[in-house]
Amino acid sequence: MPPLVIPIPKGVKDEEAVALIGGGDVALTFLKLLRKSSPKQIIIYGANSVTGLILMQLLTNLTKLSIVPMTTKASQKYLNDKISEYGIRISKHMEKIPSTVVDIAGNGVTRELMEHVRSGDKVYSIAQNNLRGVQFISKPSFPNDYRTLLQLIAKKQLFIPIGEVLSIDNIKSAIDYLSSHHSRGRILLSFEK
Numbered sequence: 001m002p003p004l005v006i007p008i009p010k011g012v013k014d015e016e017a018v019a020l021i022g023g024g025d026v027a028l029t030f031l032k033l034l035r036k037s038s039p040k041q042i043i044i045y046g047a048n049s050v051t052g053l054i055l056m057q058l059l060t061n062l063t064k065l066s067i068v069p070m071t072t073k074a075s076q077k078y079l080n081d082k083i084s085e086y087g088i089r090i091s092k093h094m095e096k097i098p099s100t101v102v103d104i105a106g107n108g109v110t111r112e113l114m115e116h117v118r119s120g121d122k123v124y125s126i127a128q129n130n131l132r133g134v135q136f137i138s139k140p141s142f143p144n145d146y147r148t149l150l151q152l153i154a155k156k157q158l159f160i161p162i163g164e165v166l167s168i169d170n171i172k173s174a175i176d177y178l179s180s181h182h183s184r185g186r187i188l189l190s191f192e193k
Contacts, residue, residue: 005143006147009150009151009153010154011153011154011156012150012154015160015186015188016153016160016162017153018188019160019162019188020150020160023049023050023160024050024051024054024158024160025141025145025146026051026141027051027058028058028141028145029137029139030102030124030126030137031058031059031063033124033137034063034100034102035063037100037122039065039099039122040066040097041065041066041068041094041097041099041100042067042100042101043068043094043099043100043102043116044067044068044104045070045071045101045104045105045112045113046070046071046104046105046106046109047069047071047079048069048071048072048075048076048078048079048082049104049105050160050185051104051126052069052071052104053082053086053088053161054158054160055102055104056069056086056088057086057157058158060087060088060089061152061158066091067089067090069083069088070105070109070112071105078184082161085159098120098121098122099122100124101113101121101123101124102124102125103123103124103125103126103128103134104126105127106127110131113131113134117131117132117133117134123135124136125137160186161185162185163185163186164177164184164185164187164188165190166187166188167190168191171189174187
């Protein structure tokens with residue numbers, strides 16, 4: 001995100017601004033979509049992801065919608081820690097009411113998504129584009145979208161999970177870290193020496 005195009009406000013780290021690309025921008029796209037449909041309950045598969053954590057913060061701070069986060073057992077502790085750290089409001093139990101489902105996780109939850117489709121829930125995905133009954137979401141983000149997210153970060157109303165910032169000279173370490181840390185926040189490569 002070139003600073004000449006979108007100024008980074010005071011109080012926002014460069015790492016946070018960069019991590020909005022492919023995470024915060026996607027979460028904001030989902031937020032806009034969910035606000036239009038006004039669901040009573042939102043179920044988020046892949047809630048432990050950067051996009052999932054940002055989406056839950058946006059939903060907590062900007063709506064009254066009920067949020068049900070879903071993740072794997074391996075990522076549950078990380079998710080619980082981040083929910084607590086970021087003050088995310090969640091529902092402890094999934095209610096048997098018509099729901100809107102957000103898939104950030106991908107192939108690992110295909111069976112669950114198909115169950116939601118069969119029960120009449122509206123299902124959106126950024127990870128799977130070939131499932132019948134699942135609407136694939138891919139929309140561009142614009143400078144004003146990034147300005148909105150940057151302002152929320154500057155006001156401490158949005159936190160970006162950064163796992164590690166590693167040197168560009170150490171790409172192998174970055175790949176190893178990605179392979180060995182399932183839930184980790186965004187991994188960034190720095191050109192600074």
